[in-house]
Amino acid sequence: MKVVGRGFAFDDLKVGFRFRTHRRTITEADRAAFISLTWLTEELFAVDEENKKRLVPGALVYSFAEGLLLPSMQDTGLAFLNATIDIKGPTSVGDTIHVECEVLEARLTSKGDRGLVRFANKVVNQRGETVLEYNPLRMLKRKS
Numbered sequence: 001m002k003v004v005g006r007g008f009a010f011d012d013l014k015v016g017f018r019f020r021t022h023r024r025t026i027t028e029a030d031r032a033a034f035i036s037l038t039w040l041t042e043e044l045f046a047v048d049e050e051n052k053k054r055l056v057p058g059a060l061v062y063s064f065a066e067g068l069l070l071p072s073m074q075d076t077g078l079a080f081l082n083a084t085i086d087i088k089g090p091t092s093v094g095d096t097i098h099v100e101c102e103v104l105e106a107r108l109t110s111k112g113d114r115g116l117v118r119f120a121n122k123v124v125n126q127r128g129e130t131v132l133e134y135n136p137l138r139m140l141k142r143k144s
Helices: 028-038 058-073
Strands: 018-020 077-082 085-087 096-108 114-124 130-134 137-141
Touching: 028 058, 058 085, 058 096, 058 114, 058 130
Parallel strands: none
Antiparallel strands: 018 096, 077 137, 085 130, 096 114, 114 130, 114 137
16 A cells, blocks of 8 residues: 655656755744754844844755655655755745755665665745755665
């Protein structure tokens, strides 16, 4: 029987496969909680100036991107192995983001019971601007 809510297995992902996530709006409460939790108290993020946009750390944008992606690997993701991250532009309180993903590489591990998949992920705001890019290598289960 098919399990509802299960993410992509290795066998589902071929080079060139693309998908996108749902959206999420970043709130002032998100910014404040993230800064408090992480101690990213740089003035750029932690000090509010009148009539200026409230910027959020790139680490928050990346963290939200991973959360938006969770359904795509629910119960199938085994490990996050590495990635490079490139902040492309500012993100502010009130921006709504989603993640666009493309499979760049997919290969079985030496044991053959799981696979490694490299993605090109773009975090895009409501204006269609890419604000962050990263390329995670993940280990995923094969179909059972």
